[in-house]
Structure formats: structure tokens, C-alpha cells
Amino acid sequence: MFIYHEGEILFKEKYGSSPMERFYVKPPEQINLVVLEEGKPNGLQNWFSQIFLPHGYPDSVSKDYIAYQMWDTAQAFSSTITGTLATQEVLRGVGVGSTQASPLAATITWVLKDGCGHIGRILFAYTHGTNLDAYSKKWRLYADVLNDAAMCLEVALPVFKPHTTLILCISTTMKAIVGVAGGATRVALTQHHALRGNMADVNAKDSAQETAVNLVASFTALLLITICGSSITLFFLMIVLHIVFNYCAVRAVCLRTLNEPRFIQVIDTYLKHEVISNPCEINQNEPIIFYQMGKNFLDLKQCGFHIELGCSIKRLMWFKPKHAYWNSIKNVYADKEYMLYGDIARREMYVLLGEESTVDSTLCAYFHAVLLSIIICAINDEPLAVYANQENPRPFAQVCHTIQAAHWSREATDKVGNSGFLYEPSYDLLEFVDKIVQKEWPQIRLGLRQTGWDLSKHLLLVDEWRMSTHFLKAKDVRVSVAEDESSPTYRTTSLRSLNQDALSQQKSSKSLIKDKINVTRETFTIEPAMVSSELTLIAPSVNLSKAQLHSEDNLKASSSQQMSSKIKLESPTKQQSASKSKLEVHENSKQTLESSSKPKIVKKISIESPLTCPKKEPSLKINPSEKTKHD
Incomplete structure (x- = not known):
């Protein structure tokens, strides 16, 4: 009181x-x-705030809002003046004021340039749409630079008079890309500024500010044209100011969500100095202009590897197809929602995410990938800045030096690419790095939250592949081996093709089969091909009824060009097993087209998941006690 x-x-x-x-x-x-x-x-001040500032300013927006809006207003003013000067040359190029130009020619030119702009907008959204959120500041700057380049082409129209239509199509396409990139990044920045979920209010007031600035800049441009005419010096001066103001605007933004360049800088600072940098420090040093171009990959410079998140295991089967290797990798990351695979020949670190991965597990996986990449470079004596300081090495640098001298940490590799690495990490080293991550990541996560980082979401570029490590039980295996090949190869066969083959055999036998194909459980089938060496799982497989199998036997017996022998083997199952394993070996001879042709041997295997198997047993089942009877 x-x-x-x-x-x-x-x-x-x-x-x-x-x-x-x-x-x-x-x-x-x-x-x-x-x-x-x-x-x-003051009445005027209050009126101005209500029109141009979000409701509740400054508490309803982020602290960097006013600094960004000041630079954004300045760049909008410069852009409007340059746009007015460029529009004058565009109208002159399509024939305005010329007695020789026809309305039809001007209309065709206008339609063509608009059509090119629509196509460019669609293609850019398809190729770069996923990068706009993660690198909003970079694409915001790129969009304005591209807009200035398009206006430079329009100003140069009088010089290239015979190619007016072509130049207008190119400049309109560039401006269409600017529209997509600028609009998308503006939404991302608006979402950052709106602290109370007031995105619509912040966006509306931003549009009001831009409209007012464009109005003032338009009259200023008319005044300058009246006084100076078409001044090239004034045009390029406005372009330089526009780019400078844009750079200052994106530098003023302090994003609190982790993308790849910001997160890898946080990790690098932590490993070198054992501190967690706050968002403002990281944003000030974030690369904007020349990032991820050629050899300037930031992750490649910091940890020696390029990191890819959410890739498919299929891409890695060409490098390490052996079951023993993948089984050991699975054991290392048994308690994780991800797995790591380092391709030392290409210097690429692949992160395989689980189907239940979260934001926290994805960030932990990236941190784990950075640490493993640095240690792989250490065992191959690749110099990196994180452990290059020999005078006062930090704890992680000391760990890297210790691992360099340990022979248990490496294994010789038979795949030496352009990287020149001769060693890959051993199983013991993978477990050692995993223990480091288990100890360090909770501390890093706590430090990130205390310094103001938003860990409820991330802006890392992640593909959509998710793996499942649930137990899969083998039931039937199908492997085709050519006689002139030393090892089996594999291909994928769909369920539709299996059904069509079965139906075609039934029709050729001229027998009426009333029983339908019973799909009793979802199984996964692997079949071989002559070229690829992939293993692909497909669901479901088909079980034929007894009548169909009897008809199939009659068909094979009646054919003079085919012969078959069928062997059925079954091993007793364990007491705790819910399903029985069967091994069917079919030896089918190929139809003889030439006298010198030889039959192929076909072995079949399928894999089924016990998680999706219903309790109903297949329609055709042979118990061990009934084996003699069926044989």
C-alpha cells in the first residue's frame, strides 16, 4: 500500500x-x-507508435527489433530510389515514347518477361526452399544483392537495344527469385521478433513502415530525376548504400535458434575455451556472405568432415556391406536414437537418425558427429585448430594427443581416397567417444539454456530418412546365384510381380482354382539381381493355398520343357518362439532355348518382422511330426 x-x-x-x-x-x-x-x-509520439510499432512495444518484440528496423528502413529507401531509376529505362526499352514501337510488341515482351518470372519463382522454391529457414540472414542479404543486379541489367537496356526482350526476361527472373527469398526470410525474421506470438501484428506494422518509406522515397526519386536526370552516378551510389544497409540490418539480428554455422561455432568455442557463448556473440561472428561455398564448408574447416543428417543406410552399403561391421556399429549406439558412420575417403560423416529421434537427440547427434570427426582427423595426423595449440592445451586437446599415441584407437583401411587418411576408428575408440558424449552433452545442454539459446527447435538441415532397430526374424530367404558368379547379388522384387507370376502359371495349366491367395502375415522379401549389391526389404509376401500348390505341381509335371524337384526341410523351434522358421529350397531349371543352355539354381529367403505378424499361422504349415506324411 x-x-x-x-x-x-x-x-x-x-x-x-x-x-x-x-x-x-x-x-x-x-x-x-x-x-x-x-x-x-506526447500525443504525436503516442500516435506514431500506435501506427508503426507493434502493440506492447518494446516488451512484445525482441531486443534487436528496433536496430533491425532502422537499417531495414534505410535499405528500403535506397531500394525504392534505384527501382524508380530502373523503371524509367525499362519503359523506354519496351518502346514508351517511341513512334516506331507497336502496342502488340510491347505486350508480347511484357508477357514473356512475366512468364519467365513465374518459372524462375517455381524453380527457386523447389531447389532452395528448405534452406531459407536455416540460413535466413544469408538469403535475406543475397536477395537484395540479386535485386540490385537485376536493376543494373534494366538500366543497361539502352546499350543492348536489340536484346531488350532477353534482358527483361533475365531481370524479371532474378526479381522473382528475390520475391521468394525475400518474402520467406522476412517471415522467419518476423517469427524471431514476435515474442508473444504476435506475428500478424509485427508483420502488419512492418508493412506499414515499408509503405511509408516507399512513399517518401518515390517522391524523393521524382525530385532527383527532375533535377539530375538519369544519373548513373546517383544510381550506383544508391545501390552501394542499399547493400551496406542490408548487411548492417542482418548483422543486427540476434537469432537464438541453432542452425549449422551457429551450432558448430558453439561447439568449437566450448572445445577450445570450455565456455558456452551467448547468442549475440555467435551471431556477430556467423558467416553470412561466403558460407558453404566450395572448400569453405564451415564444418569441413572446423572438424575436418562434412556432416549430413538423416541420410539413408542404402547410401552406405556400397562402402561397408558386411554384416559384422554394421552389427558392431549397432551395438555401440544401442542406447542412442542415432548411429554415426564416417566415410574417411570422402571426409563425410553420416548421421542415421532413429524413428523416435527428438530435437535434443538430433542436437546431441550433431555434437557427437563433430567430436568423432575431430578424433578421426587426430588419429590420421590431420592438423586442426582445436588441438593444434601445444603451449596450453585444453582437456579435449589433451585427449586428442593421447589418442594419437594410442595404437588401439585405429585400424588400417583399404579405401584411401582423396583425403589421404590411412586409418579408421576402431571399435574401442567408438565406445570411448560415446562415453565422452554421454558425459559432456548434459552439461552443454544446460549451458545453452542458461545463456539464452532456444532448444525447443533447431534449424539444422535434416533429411527425412529414419531407421528402426527393432528385432527382425528371418523366416524364408531367397537368394539367386548365377553359375558364372562367385558371390550372390541382390535385387528388389515387388509383391505385384509375385502375384502376376503365380496367376500366369495357374492360367496356363487350364485348371480352375477356386481358392484365393491368402495373405496371412506381412513379410519382407529379398531377391537377387546381377548388378546391384543392395538388400531391400519389401512387405508383404504371399502364401499359396494347398489347392494352388497342387495345381502348380500338375503344371510342372505336364510341361515337357521344365523339370523341378522340391525339397522341404524344417528344424524344430524353441519353446519361447511364437513363429516357426522354414527353409524352402527350389531347384528350377530354366526353359531350354539352346542346346548349350544350363539350368540356374534358385534359393529363396524372406525376412519378416515379428512386430507386425498376426497371431494367425500360415495356411500351409508342416509340423515336425507330420514331416514324413507330407514328404
Whole structure:
């Protein structure tokens, strides 16, 4: 309770962060309350704030809002002036003011340039749409630079008079790309500025600011054209100011969400100095202009490897197809929602994410990939800045030096590419790095939250492949081996092709089969091909009824060009197993087209997941006790 002079203050109100306050006072010897106001704002200032600033400013927006808007307003002013000067040359190029130009030619030129702009907008959204969120500041700057380049082409139209249509098509395409990149990145920055979920209000006030600036800049441009005419010096001066103002605007933004360049700088600072940098420090040093171009990959410079998140295991089967290797990798990351694979020949670190991966596990996987990449470079004596300081090495640098001298940490590799690396990490080293991550990541996560980073989401570029490490039980295996090949190769066969083959055999036998194909469980089938060496799982497979199998035997017996022998083997199952494993070996001879042709041997295997198997047993089942009867 406040005492105001001789009265009693019951309530006090304050309007946001403004100095305006209201006191509700009960004066002595009165029964009614009296309202006293202090710090009442200026009428013009209040009116200006309500029109051009979001409601609740400055509490409803981020701290970097006003700095960004000041530079953004300046760049919009410069851009409008340059656009007005360029429009004058575009109208002159399509024939405005010329007696020789026809309306039809001008219309065709205008339609062609608009069509090229539409195509460019679609293609850019398809190729770069996923990068706009992660690198919003970079693409915001690139969009404005591209807009300036398009206006330079339009100003040069009088010089290239015979190629007016071509130049207009190119410049319109560039401006269309600017529209997509600029609009998308503006939304990302608006989402950052809106702290109270007031994106619509922030966006509306930003549009009001830009409209007012464009209005003032348009009249200024008309005045300059009247005084100076088509001045090339003025045009290029405005372009330089436009680029400088844009650079200052994106530098003023302090994003608190981790993307790849910001996160890898956080990790690098932590490994070198054992501190977690706050968002403002990282944003000031974030590369914007020349990032991820050629050999300037930031992850390649910091940890020696290029990191890819969410890739498919199929890409890696060409390098390490052996089951023993992948089984050991699976054991290392058994308690993780991801797995790592380092291709030392190409210097690429692949992160395989699990189907239940979260934001936290994805960030942990990236941190793990950076550490493993640095240690692989250490065992191959590749100099990196993180452990190059020999005078006062930090704990992680000491770990790298210790691992360099340890022979158990490496294994010789038979695949030496352009990287020149001769060693790959051993199984013991993978487990050692995993223990480091288990100890360090909780501390890093806590430090990131305390310094102001937003860990509820991330802006890392992640592909959509997710792996499942659930147990899969082998039931039937199908492997085709050519006689002139030393090792089996594999290909994928769809369920539709299997059904079509079965139906074609039934029709050729001229017998009516009333039983339908019973799909009793979802299985996964692997079949071989002559070229690829992949293993692909397909669901489901088909079980034929007894009548169909009997008809198939009659068909094979009646054919003079085919012969078959069928062997059925079954091994006893364990007591705790819910399903039985069967091995069927079919030896089918190929139809003889030439006298010198030889039959092929076909072995079949399928794999099924016990998680998706229904309790119903297949329609054709042979128990060990009934084996003699069926044979």
C-alpha cells in the first residue's frame, strides 16, 4: 500500500514499459477515489507508435527489433530510389515514347518477361526452399544483392537495344527469385521478433513502415530525376548504400535458434575455451556472405568432415556391406536414437537418425558427429585448430594427443581416397567417444539454456530418412546365384510381380482354382539381381493355398520343357518362439532355348518382422511330426 501526500493509494497501474502511470487515491475526508496520472506521453509520439510499432512495444518484440528496423528502413529507401531509376529505362526499352514501337510488341515482351518470372519463382522454391529457414540472414542479404543486379541489367537496356526482350526476361527472373527469398526470410525474421506470438501484428506494422518509406522515397526519386536526370552516378551510389544497409540490418539480428554455422561455432568455442557463448556473440561472428561455398564448408574447416543428417543406410552399403561391421556399429549406439558412420575417403560423416529421434537427440547427434570427426582427423595426423595449440592445451586437446599415441584407437583401411587418411576408428575408440558424449552433452545442454539459446527447435538441415532397430526374424530367404558368379547379388522384387507370376502359371495349366491367395502375415522379401549389391526389404509376401500348390505341381509335371524337384526341410523351434522358421529350397531349371543352355539354381529367403505378424499361422504349415506324411 502506497501513501501519496496525505491520501491512501489503493491501486497503481503502469502501461507496459512506458513512463505512464496511474494512481487510484482516496483523499482524506472523501469517500470517492481520485485518479492521478503521471508521465503522460506526447500525443504525436503516442500516435506514431500506435501506427508503426507493434502493440506492447518494446516488451512484445525482441531486443534487436528496433536496430533491425532502422537499417531495414534505410535499405528500403535506397531500394525504392534505384527501382524508380530502373523503371524509367525499362519503359523506354519496351518502346514508351517511341513512334516506331507497336502496342502488340510491347505486350508480347511484357508477357514473356512475366512468364519467365513465374518459372524462375517455381524453380527457386523447389531447389532452395528448405534452406531459407536455416540460413535466413544469408538469403535475406543475397536477395537484395540479386535485386540490385537485376536493376543494373534494366538500366543497361539502352546499350543492348536489340536484346531488350532477353534482358527483361533475365531481370524479371532474378526479381522473382528475390520475391521468394525475400518474402520467406522476412517471415522467419518476423517469427524471431514476435515474442508473444504476435506475428500478424509485427508483420502488419512492418508493412506499414515499408509503405511509408516507399512513399517518401518515390517522391524523393521524382525530385532527383527532375533535377539530375538519369544519373548513373546517383544510381550506383544508391545501390552501394542499399547493400551496406542490408548487411548492417542482418548483422543486427540476434537469432537464438541453432542452425549449422551457429551450432558448430558453439561447439568449437566450448572445445577450445570450455565456455558456452551467448547468442549475440555467435551471431556477430556467423558467416553470412561466403558460407558453404566450395572448400569453405564451415564444418569441413572446423572438424575436418562434412556432416549430413538423416541420410539413408542404402547410401552406405556400397562402402561397408558386411554384416559384422554394421552389427558392431549397432551395438555401440544401442542406447542412442542415432548411429554415426564416417566415410574417411570422402571426409563425410553420416548421421542415421532413429524413428523416435527428438530435437535434443538430433542436437546431441550433431555434437557427437563433430567430436568423432575431430578424433578421426587426430588419429590420421590431420592438423586442426582445436588441438593444434601445444603451449596450453585444453582437456579435449589433451585427449586428442593421447589418442594419437594410442595404437588401439585405429585400424588400417583399404579405401584411401582423396583425403589421404590411412586409418579408421576402431571399435574401442567408438565406445570411448560415446562415453565422452554421454558425459559432456548434459552439461552443454544446460549451458545453452542458461545463456539464452532456444532448444525447443533447431534449424539444422535434416533429411527425412529414419531407421528402426527393432528385432527382425528371418523366416524364408531367397537368394539367386548365377553359375558364372562367385558371390550372390541382390535385387528388389515387388509383391505385384509375385502375384502376376503365380496367376500366369495357374492360367496356363487350364485348371480352375477356386481358392484365393491368402495373405496371412506381412513379410519382407529379398531377391537377387546381377548388378546391384543392395538388400531391400519389401512387405508383404504371399502364401499359396494347398489347392494352388497342387495345381502348380500338375503344371510342372505336364510341361515337357521344365523339370523341378522340391525339397522341404524344417528344424524344430524353441519353446519361447511364437513363429516357426522354414527353409524352402527350389531347384528350377530354366526353359531350354539352346542346346548349350544350363539350368540356374534358385534359393529363396524372406525376412519378416515379428512386430507386425498376426497371431494367425500360415495356411500351409508342416509340423515336425507330420514331416514324413507330407514328404
